[in-house]
Amino acid sequence: MSNENYEPVFDENELKTVQYHISKYPKPMAAVMPVLWMIQNKYGWISTDAMKYVGDLLGLPHDHVLGVATFYTMYFKRPMGKHHLQICTNVSCMLRGGYEIYDHVSGKLGIKNKEVTDDRMFSIEEVECLGSCGTAPMLQVSNREYYENLTIESVDKLLEDLRNK
Amino acid sequence: MEKIILKDIPDLDKIDVYIANGGYTGLKKALTGMTPDQVIDEVKKSGLKGRGGACFSTGMKWSFMPKGNEKPKILCCNGDESEPGSFKDREIFEKNPQQFIEGSLIAAYAMGIGAIYVYIRGEYWKWINIMEEAVAEAYKKGMIGKNIMGTDFSCEMYVHMGAGAYICGEETSLMNSLEGKRGYPRFKPPFPAVNGVWGNPTTINNIETLANVPEIINKGGEWFSKIGDPRQPGTLLFGVSGDVNKPGVYELPTGIPLIELINDHCGGVIGGKEIKMVIPGGSSMPPLNREEALTVRMDNESLKEIGSYIGTAGVIVMAEGTDVVNVIRRVTKFYYHESCGQCTPCREGCGWMLKVLNRIMDGKGRMSDLDLLISIAENIEGNTICALGDAAAWPVKWAVRKFRKDFEAKITDKTIELPVLNKVHGLMKSPDEYDTITLQSEQEVVKELMGNVQELTQSEDVKRFSS
Numbered sequence: 001m002s003n004e005n006y007e008p009v010f011d012e013n014e015l016k017t018v019q020y021h022i023s024k025y026p027k028p029m030a031a032v033m034p035v036l037w038m039i040q041n042k043y044g045w046i047s048t049d050a051m052k053y054v055g056d057l058l059g060l061p062h063d064h065v066l067g068v069a070t071f072y073t074m075y076f077k078r079p080m081g082k083h084h085l086q087i088c089t090n091v092s093c094m095l096r097g098g099y100e101i102y103d104h105v106s107g108k109l110g111i112k113n114k115e116v117t118d119d120r121m122f123s124i125e126e127v128e129c130l131g132s133c134g135t136a137p138m139l140q141v142s143n144r145e146y147y148e149n150l151t152i153e154s155v156d157k158l159l160e161d162l163r164n165k
Numbered sequence: 166m167e168k169i170i171l172k173d174i175p176d177l178d179k180i181d182v183y184i185a186n187g188g189y190t191g192l193k194k195a196l197t198g199m200t201p202d203q204v205i206d207e208v209k210k211s212g213l214k215g216r217g218g219a220c221f222s223t224g225m226k227w228s229f230m231p232k233g234n235e236k237p238k239i240l241c242c243n244g245d246e247s248e249p250g251s252f253k254d255r256e257i258f259e260k261n262p263q264q265f266i267e268g269s270l271i272a273a274y275a276m277g278i279g280a281i282y283v284y285i286r287g288e289y290w291k292w293i294n295i296m297e298e299a300v301a302e303a304y305k306k307g308m309i310g311k312n313i314m315g316t317d318f319s320c321e322m323y324v325h326m327g328a329g330a331y332i333c334g335e336e337t338s339l340m341n342s343l344e345g346k347r348g349y350p351r352f353k354p355p356f357p358a359v360n361g362v363w364g365n366p367t368t369i370n371n372i373e374t375l376a377n378v379p380e381i382i383n384k385g386g387e388w389f390s391k392i393g394d395p396r397q398p399g400t401l402l403f404g405v406s407g408d409v410n411k412p413g414v415y416e417l418p419t420g421i422p423l424i425e426l427i428n429d430h431c432g433g434v435i436g437g438k439e440i441k442m443v444i445p446g447g448s449s450m451p452p453l454n455r456e457e458a459l460t461v462r463m464d465n466e467s468l469k470e471i472g473s474y475i476g477t478a479g480v481i482v483m484a485e486g487t488d489v490v491n492v493i494r495r496v497t498k499f500y501y502h503e504s505c506g507q508c509t510p511c512r513e514g515c516g517w518m519l520k521v522l523n524r525i526m527d528g529k530g531r532m533s534d535l536d537l538l539i540s541i542a543e544n545i546e547g548n549t550i551c552a553l554g555d556a557a558a559w560p561v562k563w564a565v566r567k568f569r570k571d572f573e574a575k576i577t578d579k580t581i582e583l584p585v586l587n588k589v590h591g592l593m594k595s596p597d598e599y600d601t602i603t604l605q606s607e608q609e610v611v612k613e614l615m616g617n618v619q620e621l622t623q624s625e626d627v628k629r630f631s632s
């Protein structure tokens with residue numbers, strides 16, 4: 001994880017994984033999404049330098065990688081909080097209190113959509129349906145774990161747990 | 166009722182359990198006893214239709230693929246599942262991944278395909294891991310790879326992770342995304358079967374569609390065609406959410422009355438309330454009013470008769486008291502956010518509809534706004550590269566038509582809740598004093614407090630829907 005700008009480099013093993021991704025598709029361009037995921041998993045976000053690095057690895061124009069990285073919302077183009085809370089407010093969640101959860105978290109952390117707390121522990125984002133409508137309201141943390149059937153109490157506890165992690 | 170996909174067998178996600186319960190016999194039967202054309206004919210006979218939203222005949226789709234091998238052919242399995250209200254494919258990944266894998270392999274055999282790509286939305290991190298594991302296990306058992314089951318059929322399978330874009334569920338956008346490009350939908354024709362991903366003949370099928378195939382091969386197309394409504398036979402994985410007591414995924418035959426689904430399976434509407442509105446198949450589908458919801462059956466043809474569609478069978482139930490205008494505004498915000506921006510009617514139209522809906526929600530609507538909304542929607546519909554335009558237009562157009570009174574009420578009796586007013590203007594009056602306050606008196610209060618009616622700008626609530 002890196003909050004500052006970083007020098008993107010893959011080690012030998014990671015370069016092997018890049019080769020594996022390239023081998024899955026008829027053309028190397030198709031490896032751009034998995035390799036951008038590798039960058040984000042390693043550094044937490046995707047810097048412009050990293051986009052150039054990925055372009056050079058795959059033999060793609062830098063602007064192509066920039067185009068892809070900016071099209072998809074899950075690629076972070078700047079550092080987010082250590083725990084990035086992605087709260088769904090789409091219809092099924094809204095009907096079950098998604099906005100109440102969002103407002104509560106936003107108020108408690110004192111940050112608005114896509115902002116990061118001063119201690120860089122948390123950031124929040126209002127997201128679209130995450131395919132978890134039957135267990136609404138829900139949120140996802142840092143593109144990974146889902147937390148479902150949320151209540152104000154359970155979300156408070158989650159924040160506490162994450163803070164101590 | 167016997168289930169085809171979400172069977173009640175513990176640990177069915179484990180490949181050994183799956184095989185012990187008859188798994189991979191469909192693939193074996195196809196590979197050793199049937200020609201590719203016979204497989205396609207069996208699927209045609211079953212009447213299976215796509216579960217990804219468009220409800221197109223699967224056997225027919227497969228028969229569009231060229232027979233020769235001039236170019237490698239490709240199968241894309243659509244696990245993007247981003248339509249609001251849909252959460253069923255995730256259930257298949259979790260509960261019965263091998264049946265989906267088997268179904269894709271049978272499909273690949275039928276069309277002479279050597280490479281399968283499973284495109285899963287990036288948010289499904291957990292289910293992507295499950296699927297990678299499941300694919301690896303199937304490789305280990307020799308179900309995927311070279312010379313499957315000792316025959317000369319070989320096929321590879323890869324999982325591809327998306328990165329957050331609803332539009333990538335649209336089949337041509339999915340192909341561009343898989344190629345490593347921005348997920349812009351392509352103009353059709355050429356159709357994917359002729360010129361698809363990397364210029365190769367391609368078929369795109371939904372995960373649930375493919376998961377039905379092994380049982381069709383095992384038990385025969387005729388058996389399948391007798392389940393549920395004959396016009397769209399089989400079961401559907403109904404994902405029910407919103408104001409019901411027991412939301413979740415229920416596998417039931419097509420043609421089941423909606424009210425039976427809600428009352429008998431989902432424990433009825435919360436608090437025993439009446440139904441206000443139901444979205445029958447994911448947020449893109451025209452909503453139903455109470456009368457329609459009480460009588461309609463849940464299959465594509467029955468829904469078509471009342472002007473809607475089955476879509477992904479993602480049912481969102483809304484009880485009496487739901488603010489229909491606000492729901493439609495939230496739906497529209499979604500499409501505005503997800504429009505890829507290639508077509509002017511979709512890109513601009515979604516923004517305009519959202520602006521007008523915001524204006525109505527803000528108590529500043531005009532009666533002419535209702536026809537304006539319908540007019541914008543109709544100018545989007547049918548005038549775009551992909552169906553996202555229609556998906557954005559339908560809910561607005563049909564909600565205004567079917568719930569016109571609710572929209573009119575928002576415009577005529579300009580009552581705004583005091584708590585909202587408090588937020589906007591920091592009014593000193595306590596919320597207990599009034600439940601609501603009319604726009605007239607709101608302006609007076611504001612005038613009094615701020616000395617300027619012009620201060621009555623957009624509320625925080627509307628600002629959040631404008632971003």
Ligand SMILES: Cc1cc2nc3c(=O)[nH]c(=O)nc-3n(C[C@H](O)[C@H](O)[C@H](O)COP(=O)(O)O)c2cc1C
Binds near residue numbers: 246334372
């Ligand atoms: C905007 C848009 C989003 C879509 N999203 C999905 C999706 O997430 N999953 C899916 O299977 N089909 C989705 N579709 C439908 C696909 O384009 C395609 O029809 C389907 O995957 C074909 O599979 P089927 O014939 O098995 O239904 C979407 C269509 C549109 C227009």
Ligand code: SF4
Binds near residue numbers: 332350503504550
């Ligand atoms: S209809 Fe909308 S989403 Fe589809 S291609 Fe046009 S602009 Fe993009």
Ligand code: FES
Binds near residue numbers: 089132
């Ligand atoms: S609406 Fe929130 S997960 Fe679907």
